[in-house]
Amino acid sequence: MTDSEPGSLQGLLGIHEALIRNPNNAARGDALHPGRLDPPSGWQPSMEPIVGYQAVDPGTLELGGHDSFHDIPDSELTRAVVQVVDREGPVHFRVLADRLLEAADVGRLGSRIRERIESHLDALAEAGTLERDDPLVGRWQHFLVPAYRDWSEAPEKTRDLDHVHDSELMLCLFRAVLEEKGIDTDTAMNNGLYRIGFTRLTDNARERLKTPLEGLLDRGMLMETGGAIALGPEAFLRGSGGSSS
Template sequence: MMRSYGGFDGVIALYEELVTAPDQAATGDALYPGWNQPAQAWAPDLGAITPYVAVSPETLALDGFGDFHAIPEDRLKAAIERTVAVEGPLHFEVLADRLLNAADVGRLGRRIRERIQAILDALAQAGRLEQAGPFAGTLAQYRQPRYRDWSEAPEKTRVLDYVSDAELKTVLFRAVLANAPVAPEQAMNDGLAAIGFPRLTEAAQTRLAEPLNALCAAECLETKTDVLHPGRQAFQRRRESPERHSDDHSGN
């Protein structure tokens, strides 16, 4: 069924369709200023959902050492950066699982955990990546996280707590954008279902509450009569200088 674009309401409908689904090959940004430029603060990924891609163990080059602590520092740093580049923002437990799998080590002990964390801290201090609680990623990944289908992730990775707040904001924003006006609980349910988490449990609602509140505080979403709508800032790509957001790693 073709949608009619007659009259003023039709113009609004056409605008909404164009602005909510930007052409990834476009070079202009008249409808969505700055959408095709690197984000300077959190911004939604409006492209098609993509499968979750896990790093390939063989690309990390950690096998053959026998002992995790025998892996040279530079080799482990490179493996961590490679994993973050492919999967970030990613949870520490996911990162550790990838490293141990690549090194053919079966157990994440205290000393291994401490070594991984020490290298993460060093990489963050050097500006190579950013840490936000248990998550590691690049600044660009926090500012515009990929919209990913987590049903394609390895089974051990498909845990809602392993999805960063920045990515959950994209999930919730997309759910409201597609279904507004929508009740908050329904938006949570729709958002999780879209990325491969079929059940909205009480724990999941608690997990999603903070990202949802952050979206409303930033006016990316707004509540009217107990339902959610896109907010005033929904389609504004923020252009402040990167230095202003150098400490903002949560996707807020």
Template sequence: MEHARSHPELTLGVAAFGLPQAEAIRQELEVLRHGDPSCEEFFASHDKEPFFVKNLENVQGDERDVIFISIGYGRAADGTVSMNFGPLNQQGGERRLNVLITRARRRCEVFSNLRADDIDLSRTQARGVAALKSFLQYAEAGTGSARAGAGDRPASILSKLVAEGLRGLGYEVRHGVGSGQTGVELAVVDPRRSDRYLLAIETDGDVYAGARWARDRERLRTQVLESLGWKVYRLWSAEWFKDPQRELERIARAIEEAKNEGDGPEQSTGCRKASTEGHGALHVQNVSSALAGTADEDKPCSYRLARIDVNMAGRPLHEMPVDRLVEYVVQVVEQESPVHRSDAVSRIVHAAGMKRAGEVTVGAIEKAIAKAQGDGLLVVRGEFLWRPGMKMPPVRDRRALAASRRCFERIAPEEIARAVELVVRAGAAVPPDEAVTAACRMLGFSRPTDDYRKAAGAAVDTLLASGRLRKHGHFLVAAERRTAKAG
């Protein structure tokens, strides 16, 4: 339930070591969902990768962003630990465990009342149990305290493996550079200047897990390090253990790219402490507060439907003088610019007390739109009607509108682009996928559709081409401010 509240954008799967444990989790989750329906949107989302609870033997090919692993087996009433771990004791148990831990794209979280030291390999020859002990050792090392001082932070197993691999490629790597929460796990030294670093390598190990809040782990930490001049490479343990050589090659490419881009932070700069104030507005629910001090045209607002008074004068709408229809069209555009032309027709029809418009009525209003355009009373861009002089559209939250009035296809591309831009400005440095998702929610939609992602992807391309945004490594960052305002 906590994952559904804090990370609804990340797909989730739960894997238990036994069928009874999986069933117990399902039943308990049903009770929690019944008592708190606020998370139902998460459980109904992710059509292609829905939430699941499965036992170990049934998790085959079910990749998710996050996997929760419930060990299930534990101490007996007398405190003893049996070396029976169900399917792991069987032949091929180690392969089952390997399949499980590589199902997670981003991270695994392990739930167990056992530690690695509780597993006595002298009492079993099962390779699956030995693999479990190694996995728990890694999990324990990867979630240690992040409060160690500068330079004396214990290196995790993963960071040691990565450092050894990079040293084998000829790079100089240092552990635990920096102090407090701004220290980096691994730092690659610039061979041209030993007092500078090329790259910070962050894993989902001790510092990552030690961050108090989810947003600190996901984006705040990276943003703070980049503000200090670091180029940051994020390494996920699941990807490393799935294919260490591939990940090592990726890191090496990132190091060479950093070398070509120029100098990294000086060692004194990389080690100094930094405040995290001002870096809190990273998720969509914080975008508005992040923009609170900006100009009004930079703030999202609620969508307001146009209100107009249509005087039928005892005649059908399509028989009204075209100039009168032009007045109605202009009133709608003045209030809702940019507005989809079909929505403009709908506003006039509903204001006239009609449930729907026939072809004749639609044709009459379309003629009025053409006349208004010809008279310079509105601007037509594709399927959208704009108020003359409006350069930048407002970003409007549509969540209060009826479902029938909310449709991605009726949002102007420029408004989608503006939403993406505001998200990036609020977050300072945002991965493209996260910017697209956050902009979707800013516009009032719970999750993006494929059509929206396509439109938002085109919007990002437009923003990059126009110079309003630029790429910084794997992130989008805002360019210098322009003077254009929402009209």
């Protein structure tokens, strides 16, 4: 078989090149399955393996070398904010501020510094770059398809249940029920928290998890049956995001 014969490597490369140069728009995935590439309309559980919390190294934000925080150019501060959010989102304002202040070698979050960070977040949200669900900020993906993160690997100051967005708490509860079906509420809460690095189900933690659990029940992702929690009908669907966002 020569390189020019059908089925040869050269022939296959020729077909590949022709497809690249003359793509068939009707044969693309988004054309064959309309809406496949659209953002989900509501919260969706990730089935990816759990990953360790990845904190930004403040040194990589390159905010040093200025006399004060207010001397940092807007473009540099915006870049640093987005860098933190992309790495740690959804991220609590306190955590974001800690990263920025450490990067700029500033010891205290004063009212003027807070206002400046807030104004940058407002501008980024207005532009559609980031989304805010105060006091947390992230990309839309962080809120609708949150990562399954192990917070035991987060810096000690970051490792606070109040820093975890409801979307992540919904995921930890959903995964707990998925992995051990037919468990009671307290067991689901305890197992869910334990898997993401929080070892004790305190009264405060139990109260904190009520809203995420109600969100899963309202969406039909989970259901209560016979005193236990099980997967709901919406848990087996993808793309709809349940009954509400």
